[in-house]
Amino acid sequence: xxxxxxxxxxxxxxxxADFKPFCSQGCKDRDLLKWLDEGYRLAGPAADYQDSxxxxxxx
Numbered sequence: 644x645x646x647x648x649x650x651x652x653x654x655x656x657x658x659x660a661d662f663k664p665f666c667s668q669g670c671k672d673r674d675l676l677k678w679l680d681e682g683y684r685l686a687g688p689a690a691d692y693q694d695s696x697x698x699x700x701x702x
Contacts, residue, residue, distance in 0.1 A: 649658050651666035653673060658664055665671040677683055 650656065651658055651670050652664060653670045654666060656666040659666050662668060662671050665674065
Protein backbone atom coordinates (compact mmCIF):
# COMPACT_ATOMS: atom_id res chain seq x y z
CA UNK A 644 0.00 0.00 0.00
CA UNK A 645 1.14 3.49 -0.66
CA UNK A 646 1.73 5.97 2.12
CA UNK A 647 -1.26 8.00 0.92
CA UNK A 648 -3.57 5.00 1.43
CA UNK A 649 -2.72 5.04 5.15
CA UNK A 650 -3.72 8.66 5.66
CA UNK A 651 -6.93 10.07 7.03
CA UNK A 652 -8.92 11.42 4.05
CA UNK A 653 -9.78 14.61 5.95
CA UNK A 654 -6.65 15.76 7.79
CA UNK A 655 -3.98 13.49 6.23
CA UNK A 656 -2.72 12.21 9.60
CA UNK A 657 -1.99 8.50 10.00
CA UNK A 658 -5.06 6.27 10.13
CA UNK A 659 -6.11 4.66 13.39
CA ALA A 660 -7.20 1.01 13.35
CA ASP A 661 -10.11 1.94 15.64
CA PHE A 662 -11.48 4.60 13.26
CA LYS A 663 -10.27 3.37 9.87
CA PRO A 664 -10.05 5.08 7.38
CA PHE A 665 -9.98 8.09 9.71
CA CYS A 666 -7.42 9.05 12.34
CA SER A 667 -9.87 9.85 15.14
CA GLN A 668 -13.50 9.97 16.19
CA GLY A 669 -13.46 13.70 15.44
CA CYS A 670 -12.59 13.19 11.77
CA LYS A 671 -15.10 10.35 11.54
CA ASP A 672 -17.84 12.62 12.95
CA ARG A 673 -16.87 15.54 10.67
CA ASP A 674 -17.17 13.26 7.64
CA LEU A 675 -20.63 12.08 8.74
CA LEU A 676 -21.77 15.66 9.32
CA LYS A 677 -20.55 16.63 5.86
CA TRP A 678 -22.72 13.87 4.35
CA LEU A 679 -25.73 14.87 6.46
CA ASP A 680 -25.34 18.56 5.56
CA GLU A 681 -25.13 17.60 1.86
CA GLY A 682 -21.51 18.72 1.66
CA TYR A 683 -20.81 15.71 -0.53
CA ARG A 684 -22.80 15.15 -3.69
CA LEU A 685 -23.01 12.29 -6.12
CA ALA A 686 -23.10 13.08 -9.81
CA GLY A 687 -26.44 12.57 -11.50
CA PRO A 688 -29.56 14.35 -12.63
CA ALA A 689 -31.23 16.66 -10.16
CA ALA A 690 -34.04 15.03 -8.21
CA ASP A 691 -37.50 16.50 -8.62
CA TYR A 692 -38.86 16.88 -5.12
CA GLN A 693 -42.53 17.05 -6.19
CA ASP A 694 -42.27 13.81 -8.19
CA SER A 695 -40.93 11.96 -5.15
CA UNK A 696 -43.83 13.25 -3.02
CA UNK A 697 -46.38 12.21 -5.65
CA UNK A 698 -44.80 8.76 -5.92
CA UNK A 699 -44.94 8.29 -2.11
CA UNK A 700 -48.62 9.22 -2.02
CA UNK A 701 -49.46 6.58 -4.64
CA UNK A 702 -47.75 3.78 -2.68
